[in-house]
Amino acid sequence: TKPVYAFEEADSKKRMLLGGKGAGLSEMTRLKLPVPPGFTITTEVCNKYYDNNRKLPKDVMPAVMKNIAKMEKKTGKKWNSTKNPLLVSVRSGAAISMPGMMDTILNLGLNEKTVEGFAEQTKNPRFSWDSYRRFIQLFGKVVFGVNDEKFDHVLNSAKTKQGVTDDSKLNVESLKNIVSEYKKICEAHTKRKFPDTPNEQLVLSIEAVFKSWMGERAIVYREKNNITKDIANGTAVNVVAMVFGNMGDDSATGVVFTRNGNNGKKELEGEYLINAQGEDVVAGVRTGKNIEFLKKDMPKSHKELSNACAKLEKHFREPQDIEFTIEQGKFYLLQTRTAKMSASALVKTSVDMVKERLIDKNNALARIPAQQLEALLHRTIDESKIKNHKQLAKGIAASPGAASGIVVFDVKKAIELGDAGNKVILVRKETKPEDVPAFFSSEGILTSLGGKSSHAAIVSRGMGKPCIVGCSELKISYENNTCTANGITIKEKDTITIDGSAGTVFIGEVPTVEPQMTKDFEQILDWAQKTKTLGIRANADTPEGAKLARKFGGQGIGLCRTERMFNGSDRINLFVEMIMAENIEERSKILTKLGQLQKSDFIEILQAMEGYEVTIRLLDPPLHEFLPNPEELVERIQKLKASGDTDGVNKTEIILKRARELAEVNPMMGHRGVRVGITYPEIYEMQIRAVFDALVELTKKKVKAHPQIMIPQISSIAELNHIKKIYDSIKKEMEAKHKMKLKINFGTMIEVVRAALTANELANTAEFFSFGTNDLTQGTFSFSREDVEGKFLPEYMEKELLERNPFQSIDVNGVGSLIKIGISGGRGVRPNMEIGICGEHGGDPSSIKFCHGAGLSYVSASPHRIPIAIVAAAQAVI
Ligand code: ADP
Ligand code: MG
Ligand code: MG
DSSP, X not given: OOSXXXXXXXXXXXXXXXXXXXXXXXXXXXXXXXXXXXXXXXXXXXXHHHHTTSOOOTTHHHXXXXXXXXXXXXXXXXXXXXXXXXXXXXXXXXXXXXXXXXOEEEEETOOTTHHHHHHHHHTOHHHHHHHHHHHHHHHHHHHHOOOHHHHHXXXXXXXXHHTOSSGGGOOHHHHHHHHHHHXXXXXXXXXXXXXXXXXXXXXXXXXXXXXXXXXXXXXXXXXXXXXXXXXXXXXXXXXXXXXXXXXXXXOEEEEEESSOTTTOOSSXXXXXXXXXXXXXXXXXXXXXXXXGGHHHHOHHHHHXXXXXXXXXXXXXXXXXXXXXEEETTEEEEEEEXXXXXXXXXXXXXXXXXXXXXXXXXXXXXXXXXXXXXXXXXXXXXXXXXXXXXOEEEEOEEEEOSEEEEEEEOOHHHHHHHHHTTOOEEEEESSOOGGGHHHHHHOSEEEESSOOTTSHHHHHHHHHTOOEEEXXXXXXXXXXXXXXXXXXXXXXXXXXXXXXXXXXXXXXXXXXXXXXXXXXXXXXXXXXXXXXXXXXXXXXXXXXXHHHHHHHTTOOSEEEEEHHHHHTSTTTHHXXXXXXXXXXXXXXXXXXXXXXXXXXXXXXXXXXXXXXXXXXXXXXXXXXXGGSOOHHHHHHHHHHHXXXXXXXXXXXXXXXXXXXXXXXXXXXXXXXXXXXHHHHSHHHHHHHHHHHHHHHHHHHHTTOOOEEEEEETTOOOHHHHHHHHHHHHHHHHHHHHHHTSOOOOEEEEEEOSHHHHHTHHHHTTTOSEEEXXXXXXXXXXXXXXXXXXXXXXXXXXXXXXXXXXXXXXXXXXXXXXXXXXXXXXXXXXXXXXXXXXXXXXXXXXXXXXXHHHHHTOSXXXXXXXXXXXXHHHHHHHHO
């Protein structure tokens, strides 16, 4: 491959090589759409640049200059000319779009001499000097790393001095002053003269764009969005002849989505600014005019825009996000890419495009990132409760969903507070791309400036975070850490609620409700249900969870954790008493009471899942987890002593003694699961009996219940057989007593490495398997799942020792191999054995893909992830 391709010669299918922006520009050129001439320096060059100690390979600049010469021909302008200078933009663009995360420089080619030529050529000195000052600002920021605020400061004082509020009203004299001030800022920063030749400027800009690939915000963005090297490796650089939206009132610039990115409606959605440059719209500093007004302002351009949108959508079969610029009435396209949309917009456009016959059902399913659907299952504002809350302000709805949290104005603080577990609403005048890391730590984002097409809005949409922009009623003071609207002042850490679907901001925490499924979402799920072959069950421990799972399309419960039931406020004390019991008689008495409670829980859950399997796992955690920890007890005793409550002291001391007896150094590998069942058989007996009791009662009521009993932490067939004997005797007893056949499958978790390796033995007794991938991952890596995330894992990822968190996405090579061994062991003995997985991985799309391929019967995920799992399972088939 060559280092540089002109738009007309590049093969636009090669996105990895050209980046998304480059590929889009060459494709549009090929479609004969009006794109300014230009060329792409490939991502390969970017990688060579890094391999080469951050130096451009020798062949790059000669190739660049050849292509600049081609541009001169096409535009009739001349590089570095004092009469008719060619100006270019230098733009980043990786294979996966990372809006605003990397750098771009505009108006390159201007210096003290060419700016005069430019003024002559355009007959517009004001405009020329404005372009020049914009260039220095961007160049200074991107190439030299000058703090933007320094430039803003100069700009603002110039405006004050001249007595204007609008950038576009600055006169030539002011602009010349600004230029000289800007240069001084750069020169003070770099301690060298501002580079004046276009050649020098171009090399530095190309290098700066390559550097921005390894800039902090780009790295964070890739990490958080799982953009790995196999899908985007380095950025390309696009050099594009400048066109000017700031050449007067017949010029404009804007961004449109071919369909509404917030709700998916088939309408152009976007904004434009008259007499402005693209950066003004996308940087989120100014709020543009709604695109519908363009029809009146510039009817001819509006028509061209609509036609281009239709053509591009039809060509790419995806809604597009388009940047355009109108230079003195002439319409240009500067970018097109697949529009990033909210989850609800993705769903609606999928259904609509199938109706329009633009795509088929498989395409419709495949184009939805399953992960993103989670946002649709987020709770929404309870409309009936709004009246109890004061509305603070209203802005532009930029990303749907509701979020409550404490107001934080400072980006760093938002990260700190958010990561410490607080729910934060980030409130800013505007958000710059460098603020994006704080989005991840916030529940929602609220800005007083900016429009829907700002990078901030688009990024938050992709993350599924509620976002309101352009909330101009809100006056923010960073100095006082307050914001004010409609006479009400909100301080830092006050609680507010934002409704990103309506654009409204409320004071306090507005209650939320479970989301409604839209018709379109139901349609997508219906297609997915019909396409997938993998079963989807729920991890649910309560009747509510079971009902929700069913509503979302779950077919059965893959994991009902019985210990969760003991944590209920009406029974935790009983359970503690059971642990404290001094002898077996006393313990049995308490267990009988607990058995009654479990039975009624099981009845409700089985009823909610009528017709489907419900896998009930017997007690798993170590007993001491139910007792307060010793330090806490010691404190309690001290307090009781101080208050003179000797009775209380004695009682608590007994608990403390027991807690110390039960404490373990390594509880995750300790006295838990079946090991508790073996040493305290009465506990498992009670639980097994409660399942049988529930089945008896439901059978009598003609409810079709299908409970299954599952034993945790099994490592050997001997353990399993030991419990099976207890099960058998209870079964026999119950069947005799109630004179009915009672079918309850008996199976085991496979979550201990040894269990996976000896699955062929376990299958002689176990009627089904369920992989507990959390513990299995822990055992396979010897990573404590409770500790890794806070300790070394982030560094492992940073140093690329691990590509993904193995607790989130199944480690295919290691844990995956154990799963395959387990499956073949099990099915070798029982060919149709039901084998599933429960554990966090059950709701993770890439793990689901693996599970489908491995031939599992089902995955089990938490109720809110079931729709994701259904769609991901369908995608695994497509
Ligand atoms: P980003 O990836 O941050 O959107 P872009 O490379 O798309 O960066 O450029 C930023 C802004 O500058 C966009 O609004 C774009 O339309 C505008 N722009 C880029 N190149 C040109 C050009 N040659 N002429 C006019 N405007 C341009
Ligand atoms: Mg862009
Ligand atoms: Mg486990």
